[in-house]
Amino acid sequence: MPAATxxxxxxxxxxxxxxxxxxxxxxxxxxxxxxMVKNHFGPETPNSTAINITSNATWGPLPEGFRILMKYRxxxxxxxxxxxxxxxxxxxxxxxxxxxxxxxxxxxxxxxLPLMMWPYLREYVSATMGRANWVSFTLPIHKxxxxxxxxxxxxxxxxxx
Numbered sequence: 001m002p003a004a005t006x007x008x009x010x011x012x013x014x015x016x017x018x019x020x021x022x023x024x025x026x027x028x029x030x031x032x033x034x035x036m037v038k039n040h041f042g043p044e045t046p047n048s049t050a051i052n053i054t055s056n057a058t059w060g061p062l063p064e065g066f067r068i069l070m071k072y073r074x075x076x077x078x079x080x081x082x083x084x085x086x087x088x089x090x091x092x093x094x095x096x097x098x099x100x101x102x103x104x105x106x107x108x109x110x111x112x113l114p115l116m117m118w119p120y121l122r123e124y125v126s127a128t129m130g131r132a133n134w135v136s137f138t139l140p141i142h143k144x145x146x147x148x149x150x151x152x153x154x155x156x157x158x159x160x161x
Contacts, residue, residue, distance in 0.1 A: 009106035021104050022112060025065070026095040030120060033069060033089040040085070043133040046078035051139075053121075057109045065096040068105075070117045074125055086128055090120050118142040 052075045059068045074086040092113075094100075100108070122139045129136040 006106050006110045009103040013101075013103045013107060018104060018107055021096075021098060021100070022108070024097050027116070028065065028093040028095050029091070030116070031091045031093075032124075033091045034087075035089070035124075036085075036087040037128055037132075038085040039083075039132045040081070041078060041083040041132075045134040046076075046083045049076045049078050049083055051076050053139075055114075057113055059100060059105050061099060062093060065094045066100045068092045068094070068109075068113065070113060072121050074121075084129070084132060084134075086125060088121065088124055090117055092116065114142045 054073045055071060057068055057070045059066050061067075069089055069091055071089045072087070074084075074088075075082065076084040118139075118141075125139055126136045
């Protein structure tokens with residue numbers, strides 16, 4: 001069955017039904033599943049960097065709940081050339097008395113999941129930049145309901161006078 005759009009899912013799942021589902025789940029674990037990092041720039045922090053972040057999530061059943069895999073792709077560009085690529089997948093295991101459905105997942109993926117997973121991406125990107133010997137910065141907050149791709153202009157040593 002193809003994944004439901006959020007609009008379609010909201011027609012089939014009432015706000016009360018969704019609230020009851022979310023109220024009974026328990027987060028059991030958030031963990032790093034896999035990652036790939038490519039530093040195209042070297043050990044110096046680029047003068048300016050544009051960031052493009054995309055994501056997608058999938059779910060599957062567990063004996064006592066369900067597992068979500070949240071994949072992020074972070075692409076940093078400097079002067080129209082790649083500077084840093086980060087692909088990372090986080091897993092989130094939930095205990096649940098009722099099984100998640102595609103419709104509930106579509107809403108959960110849009111509303112709840114980004115707020116839970118974004119801090120892990122934020123920390124991972126910041127730490128990765130440090131390991132590349134770059135000056136690190138904090139990704140902006142994730143705003144639920146906005147489907148814009150985050151773009152962060154970055155200038156080395158800006159306002160350091």
